Amino acid sequence: MKPLIVTGTDTGIGKTVISAGLVQALGASYWKPVQSGLEEETDSEIVARLTGAPVLPEAVRLELPASPHISAEAAGVRIDVGALNLPDTPRPLVVEGAGGLMVPLDDETTFLDIFARWGAPVVLVARTALGTINHSLLSLAALRSRGVPVAGVIFSGEAVPRVERTIAEMGDVPHLGRLDRLDPLTPDSLRAGFAQIDMTAIRAAMETA
Template sequence: MSTVIVTGTDTGIGKTVFSAGLTRALGATYWKPVQSGLDEATDSETVACLSRRPFLPEAYRLQMPASPHLSAEAEGVEIDIARLTPPLVEGPLVIEGAGGLMAPLTRQHLFLDVIAEWKAPVILVARTSLGTINHSLLSLAALQSMGCPVAGVAFVGEEMADSRRTIAEMGSVRDLGRLPLLADLTPDALTAAFEAIDVAAIRETL
């Protein structure tokens, strides 16, 4: 089994849409270990709709749209890190993290701690808007400090060529391409837009 982890510099930056495009491009199965917030479509449901690929049930489904540790506490749930071991599937597995790398799963564990244990290549999804250089380089430093293999950075948003080049050069990481914001978010539109992503480079890391 080949696993790739998708994380982001923050929440709400487009990593679920990116995960859907990647899941479809790789012919993969998708897994979101921890889902916080159930009032709207879950990330698994969104990915299934956009990728038309199978997904695995979450280890934890938490009602409150908040950091996983807070959502779990509100429901009297204790997240057991041992339950977050990647499941075995046929073919590639795309795992999407919750929030950013430093999102707490418990009062003792960050999502970064779990990612480091998985020892799988990580794709960092970053905005192209103001502040992305700082957020991206901090996230890359955190990944590298934990010995996580980084496949590269994928950008979401309008083109910001200097920011992309600066992050790639100063972070010593590959630029995997840019996914534009899609006004018409459909499976076909996402597939077409995902041609700008270097899927071949991602495959090399699996």
Template sequence: MSAVIVTGTDTGIGKTLFSAGLVHALGGAYWKPVQSGLDGETDSAVVRRLSGCPVLPEAYRLRLAASPHLSAEQEGVAIRPERLALPRSDRPLVVEAAGGLMVPLTRRILYLDVMSRWAAPVVLCCRTALGTINHSLLSLAALEAAGCRVAGVVFIGDEMKDSRRVICSIGKARDLGRLPVLPRITRETLSRAFAGIDVAGIRGVL
């Protein structure tokens, strides 16, 4: 089985949208291990709608839209790392992590700890707004320290060429392209926008 992890420098930056486009481009399957917040459309539902690809059930579905450790505590749920082992898939598996790397799953375990055990290549999604250089380089440094293999960096938002060059040069990461802000998000518009993403480069590390 081949898998790629999609993570980000923060929450709400477009990881789910990117994951939907990627799983469609790869003809893969999608998995969100921990879903915090069940009001409205979940990330799995968004990916299913925008990709039409298989979506595997979450290991944990938590009602409160908060850090997973807090959501789990509110419901009396114990998040156990053994339940977060990568599931079997006969397609390339796109795994979307929650929030940023240092999001706690429990009072002792960070998402980064689990990602390092998965030993799958990581795509880091970064904003293109002010502050992205600091956040992106800190995230790349954390991934390196944890022994994670970084497939590259994807930028989400308006073009900021200098920031992209600085992040990839100093962070020694591959620029996998940019996903622009889409005024109308459909499967078709997302697929067209993915022309700017180095899908072949991602496929090559699987």
């Protein structure tokens, strides 16, 4: 079973919560290769708190909450993109990117470049709010242009069926379900919310990619 990569159309759209739900549902380990911003609870800490699952240490930890290449410059370092390789784990592995596909790791390399090298299936997290059709279809086109397998789209936010259907149909990808805002956000509420996610399709993508 190949690892599963979680990326999004933007930052702050619920990738980490959806990653935690996938970790919980798959009995997986979690890895955030690059963490930019250490002042607040990190994504790895959020996933650990919500799931209790094994969390692999980040390959790169940067203090400044900004694009990784800018955070690295501020720290006086350069990210070694060649060293970012998928780890071997006894469990399934969920890998969360930072921001969207075209977020730079240095002045030449984006997360999309890394995902294309890895060749693992990607779940795209998309908002249901205004503007998401454009962002989602552009992201799907970028993934396809690099031959990255796409497991499908998980939507984040309140239900907007017409928008969701447009993205799935025009993007020619499976609609894997939608996760509404969870309040409170707890392991139990996350598990209940993920009852609406098509885990059968996600497992199949991990097995056949």
